Amino acid sequence: MICISWNCRGLGNPRGVRALRDLVRKEVPMVLFLQETKLHVTKMECVKRLLGYECCFAVSSEGRSGGLALMWQEETNLNVQSYSKNHIDALIHNAEHDGQWQFTGVYGHPDTELRQETWNTIRSLRGTVSVPWLVCGDFNEVLCWQEKRGGRNRPERQMRTFRQLLDDCSFVDLGFMGPPFTWCNKRDVQHTVSERLDRYLANQGWIDWFPGFRVVHGSSASSDHLPILLYSRREKSSKRNKLFRFEAMWTEEGEYENIVEDSWNGRTSGNQMNNIKTRIGACSQRLAQWNKTKYGNVQKRIQQCRTHLQQVQERDPYHSQMELHQEARCQLQMWLEREEILWCQRAKSLWLQGGDQNTKYFH
Known part of the structure; x- marks a missing residue:
């Protein structure tokens, strides 16, 4: 099983959709949870089709902020139980254990004074009967001062209320591999702020069901948040022979x-x-x-650019060399654009007119 959570920071432009489609095609997640889509439900249907998903539950944005989406593959037995502008809660059937586990996608309220409402919502989702429970998303909060670098110190009271949530719900932070921070304001060195705002939490029941899990901080060529990927087992890929095609x-x-x-x-x-x-x-x-x-193999070039971007992020987690990050992101976007031409041609798709850079992506 692969699960991806990402604050994509808007899907109303080609760059965001292109980066998301590349991520989905590479990882093929069973469950995809998106925050800050900044789209209405009807436009998320277009994104769903572009990504190749059959099932999608979306919460519309309010103006140009917010918006959630949960997508899953057709063979996944998933049922949405509740939702709000800050969460989507679902039950997923697991055939191996012949039972259900709970999935909750969260977007912590961006207003500090209202973030407690998000914590109370999560507490209310805890059932009277304990089931394996996985929670993920952009919590807009850190657990301790080590998860923040730059800017003003985080008030201890804020971090303490977040830690209290984990205690109340018996959550364990699942940790991560990769860069230490998931968000950066991408400003000049003196004003750079980096934080670990995105994470996976789970109770002991979920950990017992999926003991081989690992969480990876991915790379992003568009959003200021990194996607976070959860693998419950090692995935294998297969290669197929390709025919000659005009590009x-x-x-x-x-x-x-x-x-x-x-x-x-x-x-x-x-x-x-x-x-x-x-x-x-x-x-x-x-x-x-x-x-x-x-050109080489386009997919190979894209993978090389992904790897390079990941290496830049790992070598410089504090974004002290912002121009290197920007150059790596631009290189990946360039090859994703070329791949887009390739796929539009093969699929005979007109979803993006050549040269159209209008931010109102879906009309």
Whole structure:
């Protein structure tokens, strides 16, 4: 099982959707919980289709703030129990244990004075009968001063009320691998603030059911929050052979026309039909070789950019070299854009008009 929680900071623009689609395609999460979608429920339906999910429960944003979405694969037996503008609670059937476990996605109230309401909501979700329970999201709070760097000191009272929530609900912080902070304001070095606002919590019952779990802080080319990924077991990937396909992104390069012209004007012998077949074969072979040299494998380049961004975040968790972070994010976005051209062509999709950078992404 793979679960992803991410404060995406808005899905009304191509960059955010592109980064999310890349993350989903790479990890294929069973459950995806999004915070701050900044979209109405009807527009989240468009995002759901783009991501390839069959099931989605969304809470509309209020103006240009808030908005939640929970997506899951069709084979996942999930039933939403309750929701508000700050949470979505569901029960998920687990076939291995022939029972249900509770999933709660949380977005801590951004107003400090109202955050206690979020904690009280979580407490109210604790049933009279204890079931395995997993809680995740952007809590907008830290547990201790070590989870914050830069800016003003966090009031002890705020952190204490958050720790009290964990005690009251018998939660355990599931820890993480990767960069120590999940949010950064991305300002200059003197004014940089980094915090661990996003996390997974669980009770002992859930830990007993899924003992092999691990939580990873991912990388983001769009949001100022990192996605947090939970793996309950090691996933395996499979490779498939690929056929030659013409890629629309080739036409952006001047070399493309020269390669086609040279291949088509090459010497051939035999009847006309065989000549055409020979020219097509020579052209496709040269284009494939040129593509490998010029672009490499797009997915491989994207993975290299992901890895580089992750390494930058791990080497510099305090964002003291902001230009390196920005360059790594831009490189990943560039290759995601090229992949978008590729996939739009293959899927014959018109969901994004070429060159349209309007932030009102869904009309």
